[in-house]
Amino acid sequence: MELTGAEIIVRSLLDLGVRHVFGYPGGSVLHIYDAIFKTPEIQHILCRHEQGAVHAADGYARVTGEVGVALVTSGPGATNALTGLATANMDSIPLVCLTGQVPVDLIGNDAFQEADTVGITRSCTKHNFLVRHVSDLARVLREAFHIARTGRPGPVVVDLPKDVTAARCDYVHTDGEVKIRSYNPTVVGNSRQVKKAVAMLLESSRPMIYTGGGVILANAAPELTRFTRLLGAPITNTLMGLGGFPATDPLFVGMLGMHGTYEANMAVSHCDLLVAIGARFDDRVTGKISQFAPGAKIIHVDIDPTSISKNVKVHLPIVGDVKNVLGQMNALLEAQGAKDHQPDLKPWWDQIQSWRDKHCLNYTQKQDCIQPQFVIETLNRLTQSGAIVATDVGQHQMWAAQFYPFDRPRYWLTSGGLGTMGYGLPAAMGAKVARPNETVLLITGDGSIQMNIQELATCCQFHIPVKIAILNNNYLGMVRQWQEIFYEGRYSHSHMAFGPDFVKLAEAYGAVGLRATRPEEVEPVIKKALEIDNTVVMDFRVAEESNVYPMVPAGKALNEMILL
Amino acid sequence: MRHVISVLVENEAGVLSRVAGLFAARGFNIESLTVAPAGDEQTSRITLVSEGDDEIIEQIIKQLNKLIPVIHVVDLTEGAHVERELMLVKVTAEKEVRAEVLRIADIFRSRVVDATPNSFMIEVTGDATKLDACLELLKPLGVIELVRTGQVALSRGNRGMIKN
Numbered sequence: 185m186e187l188t189g190a191e192i193i194v195r196s197l198l199d200l201g202v203r204h205v206f207g208y209p210g211g212s213v214l215h216i217y218d219a220i221f222k223t224p225e226i227q228h229i230l231c232r233h234e235q236g237a238v239h240a241a242d243g244y245a246r247v248t249g250e251v252g253v254a255l256v257t258s259g260p261g262a263t264n265a266l267t268g269l270a271t272a273n274m275d276s277i278p279l280v281c282l283t284g285q286v287p288v289d290l291i292g293n294d295a296f297q298e299a300d301t302v303g304i305t306r307s308c309t310k311h312n313f314l315v316r317h318v319s320d321l322a323r324v325l326r327e328a329f330h331i332a333r334t335g336r337p338g339p340v341v342v343d344l345p346k347d348v349t350a351a352r353c354d355y356v357h358t359d360g361e362v363k364i365r366s367y368n369p370t371v372v373g374n375s376r377q378v379k380k381a382v383a384m385l386l387e388s389s390r391p392m393i394y395t396g397g398g399v400i401l402a403n404a405a406p407e408l409t410r411f412t413r414l415l416g417a418p419i420t421n422t423l424m425g426l427g428g429f430p431a432t433d434p435l436f437v438g439m440l441g442m443h444g445t446y447e448a449n450m451a452v453s454h455c456d457l458l459v460a461i462g463a464r465f466d467d468r469v470t471g472k473i474s475q476f477a478p479g480a481k482i483i484h485v486d487i488d489p490t491s492i493s494k495n496v497k498v499h500l501p502i503v504g505d506v507k508n509v510l511g512q513m514n515a516l517l518e519a520q521g522a523k524d525h526q527p528d529l530k531p532w533w534d535q536i537q538s539w540r541d542k543h544c545l546n547y548t549q550k551q552d553c554i555q556p557q558f559v560i561e562t563l564n565r566l567t568q569s570g571a572i573v574a575t576d577v578g579q580h581q582m583w584a585a586q587f588y589p590f591d592r593p594r595y596w597l598t599s600g601g602l603g604t605m606g607y608g609l610p611a612a613m614g615a616k617v618a619r620p621n622e623t624v625l626l627i628t629g630d631g632s633i634q635m636n637i638q639e640l641a642t643c644c645q646f647h648i649p650v651k652i653a654i655l656n657n658n659y660l661g662m663v664r665q666w667q668e669i670f671y672e673g674r675y676s677h678s679h680m681a682f683g684p685d686f687v688k689l690a691e692a693y694g695a696v697g698l699r700a701t702r703p704e705e706v707e708p709v710i711k712k713a714l715e716i717d718n719t720v721v722m723d724f725r726v727a728e729e730s731n732v733y734p735m736v737p738a739g740k741a742l743n744e745m746i747l748l
Numbered sequence: 749m750r751h752v753i754s755v756l757v758e759n760e761a762g763v764l765s766r767v768a769g770l771f772a773a774r775g776f777n778i779e780s781l782t783v784a785p786a787g788d789e790q791t792s793r794i795t796l797v798s799e800g801d802d803e804i805i806e807q808i809i810k811q812l813n814k815l816i817p818v819i820h821v822v823d824l825t826e827g828a829h830v831e832r833e834l835m836l837v838k839v840t841a842e843k844e845v846r847a848e849v850l851r852i853a854d855i856f857r858s859r860v861v862d863a864t865p866n867s868f869m870i871e872v873t874g875d876a877t878k879l880d881a882c883l884e885l886l887k888p889l890g891v892i893e894l895v896r897t898g899q900v901a902l903s904r905g906n907r908g909m910i911k912n
Contacts, residue, residue: 302762303765306762306765306766306769307769307773310816311816314761314762331816364816365819366757366758366816366817366818366819367816488814489810489813489814490807490810490811490814493803493806494807497803
C-alpha cells in the first residue's frame with residue numbers, strides 16, 4: 185500500500201501500539217498533523233510548550249512502562265524539547281520524540297526554523313536518527329521504539345525532514361523482533377556470578393540492599409520484594425527507586441542519600457555487604473565517595489555495564505536485566521533455604537533499631553503556621569497513600585519523598601537525575617492521561633510551578649484533572665536552605681518576594697484555586713480539592729524558612745548527617 | 749598507560765561525531781584517531797590511541813560499546829599486535845645537506861615522494877617511536893611542515909576482530 189511519509193508515521197505509531205501523542209504543531213510537521221487529523225485512533229494532546237510535551241510523554245511512560253511519544257516542530261520546537269529529553273535521558277525513561285526538520289536539500293543552509301537537531305540532541309538522548317529517505321521511515325521508527333524500551337531505556341529522537349513526510353512509499357506492516365546487529369543488551373545474569381552473589385549473601389551478617397530506578401524500569405518490584413523477604417535484610421531505595429519495595433514494610437529503612445533517613449545512611453555506612461540493584465551510585469546517594477560503605481563488599485546488578493565500577497569499585501558485578509537476575513538469585517535462595525544458612529541478623533537489626541529510634545524525620549507543627557511536611561502528611565492521609573505523585577525539584581521534592589510512602593512502583597514521578605524544575609505539572613498531566621481513574625497529585629513549590637505553569641491550559645482544554653499542591657514559601661527553598669547553612673544566610677536571589685496570586689491564576693486558566701494559610705485549613709482544602717472534578721491549584725502558605733532534614737552536606741560522608 | 753583501541757562501527761553518517769562527542773563529554777583524552785571504511789560498504793574501523801589508568805580505559809571501552817552503531821571494541825594493547833603510522837615530512841635540503849637528508853631517509857626505509865632544488869618530501873611508515881626518531885634527526889636540518897596519520901593497528905595471528 186503506497187502512503188505518504190506522514191501517513192507512514194501515523195500508521196507505524198498505530199502498529200507500535202501508540203494511542204496518545206503529546207505535541208505542538210509547526211511548519212515542518214504540518215503533513216504529520218494532517219495525517220493525525222485523519223486518524224481518530226490517536227489522541228493528540230496539544231501542550232502549551234514543547235518542554236511540557238516531552239515531560240508529559242515522560243510522565244506517561246513512567247506510569248505505564250510504555251514508550252511515551254512527543255511530536256514537535258523543527259528549530260525552536262526541537263530546542264525547547266531538549267530539557268525534556270535530557271530529563272528522560274538521566275532517568276532512563278523510554279520515549280520517542282519526533283522532531284520536524286527542514287527539507288533535506290535545505291539542511292545545512294541556515295533555513296528558517298532549522299536547527300542541527302541530531303547534533304544538539306546527541307548527548308542528551310540514548311540515540312537519534314535523521315531520516316533522509318521515505319523508504320527508511322518505517323524501519324527507523326520500529327528501531328527507535330525498540331532502542332527506547334530495551335536495554336537501559338532512554339529517549340530516542342527521530343528527525344523528520346518535511347519533504348520526507350510528503351514523499352510516497354509502500355508501507356508493509358511488520359511484526360516481530362527488531363534486529364540491530366550492533367545493539368544486543370545483556371539481559372540474563374551470568375550464572376556463575378549469580379551463584380557467587382548468593383554465596384556472599386548467605387555469609388553476610390550485616391547485609392544491606394540498595395535499589396534504584398532500574399527496579400521500577402524493569403518491572404522487578406515483585407522479584408525484589410521476594411528477594412528482600414527471603415533474606416530478611418534491610419532495604420533502602422534511592423529517590424528514583426521509591427515504590428520498588430513497599431515503604432510500609434518493616435524491612436524498609438527509608439530513602440538513602442543527601443536527604444535520606446539516618447537509619448538508611450548509617451546502615452549503608454556499617455554494612456558488611458551492599459547489594460546494589462538497578463542503581464548507579466549517584467553523588468547525591470554516596471556523599472563522600474571514599475567513605476561510602478567503607479567496610480562492605482559490594483555486589484552490583486545493572487543492565488548497563490558502564491554503570492558498574494564507574495564511581496565505586498565493586499567486588500562482584502552482574503550485568504543483566506534486574507528482573508531476570510533477581511529471579512535467578514531467588515531461585516537459588518529458595519532452593520537452598522536462605523534463612524537456614526544465614527548468620528543471625530538480629531544484632532544487625534538491633535543496631536538499625538537504635539538508629540531508627542532517633543526519629544530523624546520529626547518536625548514540630550506549630551499552632552499558627554503551616555509546616556510543609558504537615559501538608560504532605562495530610563495529603564498522604566486523605567489519599568490513603570494511594571495517589572500517583574509527581575513533583576518538581578527542591579525542598580518540596582525531598583519532603584514528598586520523605587513523607588509520602590509508596591508501596592507500589594510507578595506511582596512516583598520525579599526528575600531525579602537532571603533535577604528539572606518545571607517537570608512536575610506536565611508529568612502529572614501525562615500520568616493522568618494514561619491513568620484517568622487514579623488520583624494524580626502534583627506536589628510542587630512556588631518556584632517550580634511557574635516554570636511550566638502554561639500547561640494548566642492543557643489540563644483544562646483536555647479535562648485532565650490533576651490536583652496541584654503548591655508549598656508556597658516565597659522562596660526558592662532549597663537554594664535558600666543552602667545559603668542559610670553554607671553562605672551565612674546571605675539569601676542571594678532566592679527570595680521570590682513577588683509571586684502571582686495562584687488562586688486567581690488558576691481561575692484565569694479555568695481551573696479551581698484554593699488557599700490555606702492556617703494549619704486547620706489544610707485538611708478542608710485538600711478534601712475539597714479531591715472532590716472537585718477539575719484541575720485544582722492548592723496554594724499552601726507554609727513556613728518560609730523550614731529546612732529539609734536530615735541532611736548530608738555536600739562532600740561529607742553519609743554518617744556525617746546533620747539531624748534537626 | 750597508552751592503549752590502542754580498535755572500534756568496528758556501522759558505516760553511517762554521524763558515527764564519528766558520536767565517538768568524538770563521547771570523548772569530549774566525558775573528558776577522556778584522545779592521542780590519535782583514524783577512521784576509514786573497513787573493506788566493505790557497511791562497516792568502518794576506528795583506531796583510537798588514548799592514555800589513562802585501567803579504570804578510565806575500562807570506562808572508555810564500555811562507553812564505546814554503549815553507542816548504538818558500535819559493533820565491536822577491542823583493546824589491542826592487551827595482546828600482540830602490529831601498529832603502523834604514516835608521516836609525510838617536508839625538509840629543507842640545500843646543496844650541502846641534500847645527501848644527509850637522503851641518508852636519513854634511507855636509514856628509516858622511507859621514500860622521497862617529492863623533490864625541489866631546495867627541499868624533499870619524505871614518506872615514512874612505522875610505529876610512533878620510529879617516526880619520532882626519524883623526525884628527531886630531520887629537525888636540525890629544517891623541517892618545513894609535516895603531517896601524521898595517527899596509529900592504525902591490527903592484532904597478530906589468524907583471527908579477525910569478530911568471528912564470522
